[in-house]
Amino acid sequence: MARTVRFHEVGGPEVMRLEDLEPGEPGPGEVRIRVDAIGINRAEALFRRGQYIEPVKRLPARLGAEAAGVIEAVGPEVIGFEEGQAVSSVPGFSQNDYGVYAEQAIVPATALLHRPDGMDAVSGAAVWMPYLTAYGALVEVGGMQAGDVVALNAASSSVGLAAIQTANRVGATPVAVTRTGDKKERLLKEGAAEVIVSEEEDVPARLLALTGGRGVEYVFDAVAGPGVTALARAVAPGGTHFLYGALSGQPTPYPGFDLGMPALNMRTYTVLETTRDPRRLRRAEAFVVSGLRTGVFRPVVDRLFPLEEIVQAHRHMESNTQFGKIVVTVAR
Incomplete structure (x- = not known):
């Protein structure tokens, strides 16, 4: 039996329960991993609340897409993976079908990446979703290059x-x-060229001033809602406003007409665009691994919680006070 997190009704963090379940055997195209660490993502909280882009189709339901562990069993038709290998799962499947909040989890092999040599489980659970999202939107789709400015x-x-x-x-x-x-100071230490404090400053005015009135080539927006109009005002002609989250919880208008129909590109993005396309995922993996190898990339971990404190981990995420990735560890 494996301790597994499930919820029997949609709602807040308190609906999650830790239950003993039979992990089962992997089927065609699947592997079973011994989970050592789990990356906590906003998508899981939204799915739990019934507010995700994909509805909960059956209850009780499982949670989680990003984990690091070791392969225990390999199902038929799996190529490139074998028992004993250290791997990470990435968000490339529906939480209606799989979930990695558990001591053992079955996942599709298409959602697995080999863990780089020397990387521990905590880093392996913290690294992939953030970089695949940032690379997939800004570089793969947006074509961000030297000299561009991204807000x-x-x-x-x-x-x-x-x-x-x-x-x-x-x-x-x-x-x-x-x-x-x-x-602010921590963001500067982590590499931000400038930090704008939205409660104290006029964000679009500051962005325009920083770019000599040109505007930024990209906005990478996790908040959405009414604020998109102000941010879009600071996008350079032909620039792109990416919407990859909706933390505001409010309706998001299209600002193009209110702003006089500028040459504005607005686009939604989810990491699934990258993880469900083998060619994109291969390019993204190579980009991230090379950054890790040279030390340019390093996952920032905010706080560790044991699996037994999964409710507290989600409450911490929903407090919006974290700096970096929240990771849950699985002790045995």
């Missing part, structure tokens, strides 16, 4: 920090937007 909010999140490092790696300039000044 990003929710900058102290794991994705925000990965976006800062990704921009620096390609020679772009990352400008972090944070609500209060509490995290």
Whole structure:
């Protein structure tokens, strides 16, 4: 039996339960991993609340897509993986079908990546989703390159920090937007070229001033909601406003008409665009691994929780006070 997190009704963190379940055997195209660490993501909280882009189709339901562990069993038709290998799972499947909040988990082999040599389980659970999101949107889709400027909010999140490092790696300039000044110095230490405190400053005016009136080539927006109009005002002609989250919880207008129909590109993005396309995932993996190898990339871990404290881990995530990735460890 394996301790497994499930929820029997949608709702807040308190609906999660730790239950003993038979992990089962992997089927065609699947592997079973011994889970050592789990990366906690906002998508899981939204799925638990019934507010994710994909509804909960059956209850009780499982949670989780990002974990690091060791392969215990390999199902038929799996190529490239074998028992005993250290791997990480990435968000490339529906939580209606699989979940990695558990001591043992079955996942599709297409959602597995080999863990780089020397990387421990905590880092292996913290690294992939943030960098795959930042690279997939800004570099793969957006074509970000040297000399570009990217403004990003929710900058102290794991994705925000990965976006800062990704921009620096390609020679772009990352400008972090944070609500209060509490995290300003840490964001500068993590590589932000500038930090704008939204409660104290006029964000679009500051972005325009920083770019000599040109505007930024990219906005990487995890908040969405009514604030998109102000941010879009600071996008350079032909620039792109990426929406990859909706932390505001409010309706998001299209600002193009209110702003006089500028040459504005607005695009949604989820990491699934990268993880469900083998060619994109291969390119993204190579980009991230090379950054890790040279020391340019490093996952930032905010806090560790044991599996027994999964409810507290989710409460901490929903407090929005973290700086970097929240990771749950699985002790035996």
